[in-house]
Amino acid sequence: MDETATNGGDEVDRIVAAWRRERPDLDVEPLTVFSRVSRLARHLDRARRGAFDRYALETWEFDVLSALRRAGEPYRLSPGVLVAQTLVTSGTMTNRIDRLEKRGLVERHRSPDDRRGVLVQLTGAGLERVDAAMSDLLDVEARVLDALPPAVRPQLAALLRTVVAQFDE
The missing domain is CATH 1.10.10.10 (Winged helix-like DNA-binding domain superfamily/Winged helix DNA-binding domain)
Structure with missing residues (x-):
């Protein structure tokens, strides 16, 4: 397993490590960026909805x-x-x-x-x-x-x- 994924990495590191283990034939590098962008977008969406909810x-x-x-x-x-x-x-x-x-x-x-x-x-x-x-x-x-x-x-x-x-x- 990827050392980053086991020593303080984030969820994306764990996902990428699992894909590298299961599908070593694939270049999963895009996941290291876009999975984080996607996760950030979901967190931002929740935070934005909260801000908007406060003003109905x-x-x-x-x-x-x-x-x-x-x-x-x-x-x-x-x-x-x-x-x-x-x-x-x-x-x-x-x-x-x-x-x-x-x-x-x-x-x-x-x-x-x-x-x-x-x-x-x-x-x-x-x-x-x-x-x-x-x-x-x-x-x-x-x-x-x-x-x-x-x-x-x-x-x-x-x-x-x-x-x-x-x-x-």
Whole structure:
């Protein structure tokens, strides 16, 4: 068995060692990275959901509200831009806007440039909710990063950017 897996390694080390033992014909090196990325993503998802739950928000609600917030004053975007930024279909976005509007977090306005167009805008309640949730989220994520020295965080961000870039093209 791999010495790392028996002397203080993590669960991924144990999984990799088992695969190396059972299938020595396979190069399991990708598992050493992507199994950790996957496990981290699950932990982050739980932590993010916790932050959003404290503000009675679903993850998808935060996604829409934060896209509007990032747009800057007057915190208004077209549904098409929201679709592009949140990677959902237009039908899904319509449903999401309807639900957020019923909760008083967004409102629809006619586009001043196109009589048929609609713009979605944060309400005061939506702005307060997304700002509070964002502050909480950043506290949660900063605690996760406490495991790394501040000097290496930009390197990690750059490496992850390189890997993710192939999907964002």
